[in-house]
Amino acid sequence: MKIAVLVKRVPDTTSVFKIADDNASVVTDNLKYVMSPYDEYAMEAAIQLREAGQAEEVIVVSLGDESCKETMRTALAMGADSGLLVKCDGAGPTSRGVAEALAAALKNVGASLILAGKQAVDDDASQVAERIAELLDCPHASVVSRMELVGDTLTVDREIEGGKYTLELPLPAVVSIEKGINTPRYPTLPNIMKAKRKAIEEQDINALGLDAAVLASHITVEAMALPRQERLTNVLEGDNETRVATLVKALREEEKVL
């Protein structure tokens, strides 16, 4: 079985962001880019399936320009076997455009399982995996926190407010992964060295019969603004004992200072 893992190159969220003069885009100079953190969980899940003997090959798939290869090398250094870069220079496609391009490329990959992070941390759109499933006519589960493969059936837990769904999906399927499903491994030095020799195939979107301008045309960003920085005020309620317990819990779990 072959697993394809969709990986997106995104700015590190610890970067200092500035809005460009057009008021509708972000200044990208000097931003540090990383693999979207949710995609790391997807990568790890794929590698674990291969290590358990349930998959033979893990292919990392990304869309963008040449610079995406840097992020793909990280995935290869984590243990992916090969890469496929869907080349798309110029204006960034919308989520719909990305899904259309990736779905077109994935048709030729032959993956039985397509994994992705539950969302990318740059636009938080959470659309691409869902759209790809639709375009490929596959079942899809999102926000998955547990996954078990028996034969051609995948059993997953899907996180919902206050509980979880347990779903069964026949393969081929598309699954988007929630954090906490595993602990993504760090690239090891031997794997970093091996990653250099692993192939990253390139496929231009034009060769897939697609047009970058069209893929970018579904949405127009009119304006961007940085979030207002406000003091977060939280008035604790109840008797003293309850309020102290709530405060300690918040300091420990939310602020992580205890």
Next chain:
Amino acid sequence: MAETFVSMRNLKFLIYELNNAEALCAYPYFEEHNREIFDLVLDTALKMGTDDLYPRFVEMDREQPTFDAGTISVNPWLREFMAACGEGGWIGANAPFEHGGQQIPDTVMVAFRFIFGAANYSASAYPFLGTGAALLMISFASRELIDTYVPNIFAGKWQGTMALTEPHAGSSLTDLKTTATRTDAGYFNLVGQKIFISCGEHNAVNNIVHLMIARIEDAPAGIKGISLFVVPKLRPCADGTLESNDLICTATFHKLGYKGAPITQLEMGEHGDCRAWLVGEENHGLSYMFQMMNEARVGVGAGATAIATAAYYASLEYTRERAQGRPITAKDPATPQIPIIEHADVKRMLLFQRAITEGSLSLIIYCSNLIDRIHAGPAEDKERLELLLDFLTPIAKTYPSEMGILSVSTGLQCLGGYGYCDEFPLEQLYRDIRIHPIHEGTTGIQGMDLLGRKVTMKNGQALMIYIEEITACIEKAKGVEAIAAEAQQLEEALAQLQQLTMHLGGLAMKGEIDLFLADATLYLEYVGIITMAWQWLWQATVSETALADCDTEGDTNFYMGKRYACHYFFRYELPKLQGLATRLQQSDGLTLSMQAKYFED
């Protein structure tokens, strides 16, 4: 906690733009590498540093290792960390392929260790102490010893250490007493004590392997009678099991800082059954040890720089956010307060830290690059580069350590009262950095090493090479408008250095050795300032060229920051040479004629 503890932008500037690390890949030894690999290595260090080491920085200080009946319990995460470093290949990263390493250049690995050190210096000590011990074995030990110990150290299963100091013999290794007695069984029996051995006992690994110096029973007196041994806590048996080697930890010390890593006292041979295996030849131990020691000294400079760098970024972040006071010319108290980074004196404090930390890091990476070029570069360059590295080692150890303390102190000052409290990392960083002028040879020892040994060796060749390298840098800088004046200043300082050295050398020629070395520490301080000025002039020369072609705001700000830090160093730090020069020229022997009894009351 501050969010930033290192700047990858600056690190890559020093590695690639200054030291051209990619050029190393042209040497056959490094031909398997490329920039993509180096970047992935550095990114992994940052990720591990950010996700694992930095979050435990405070915790490892507050919950110190505990000693109980010969065993030291350390933070439980360290076992996981050592395993991750082993599995990741980081402990043996720069070892040769044939010994399980990946031949990563030291230029890159020193940056890797620097990132770990800035995130959590105590944690970073564990894996990389093992690196030094294992590389020493690879250089000088028998194949059997290498095969027994090195793979376990590289895997993070066993801890490697360096064991030199004894209760009565710290700086004076001539006087060490640990004694090895020959047996017919291929090993020696060892009896003695060692103190201040970092990570000399702990429960994050399954065994501890000491690279220990001792005197063989009939060895000549002094340093010519010192041999190097492998002395494990548990010795491997023929059936693969481990048995006690009569080496026990008798105490751990309670330290000012760097508390997450235990420092231990060891006793060998209480029951006459501590076995030690000779490394290399008898009585050559100190020269072997100094191979590791020289790199360890550059490593100490890197560690100090790392801690001072974390302090710089913590204070930078604070000064950007903390609103306090108004511009001196603003009289209206109703106007909003300004972030303290806007005040000139706060900018001075930040520039001081930047000048110290980035200057030091530049020197550390340069020295590591020399190590790589000596190891893998053309044979005809080897002797010259070795002499240069020998000369620079006491400086690379001392300047970042001594000035790093002042730099962290200045960082702490930026936070005012908060800097003195443990809600912010500065007070811990201030304690953590204090070890660096002490371990791996105190500042006093480094001063004597520089003036008494390095300046005079091979008829002053090392000093001449040092001067030639700086002169070449000055010549390039003279053509760059923004730093031409600084180039001129350094040229004058270099002339003064030569004159001072001649003066001091004259004392040695007259046989006044005590007087010659009495202020060696001041001489080291003097040469340290010149070395930093050189590193800043070099950084500024490269920055100014890049600035001319720069088309992004981020890069422009970065290179302008370099220009200001360079100017700061030349205008605030370089003038300190004059005070030192005045004193060094006096040579009146004040400290020699001062009597111990005059210190009474």
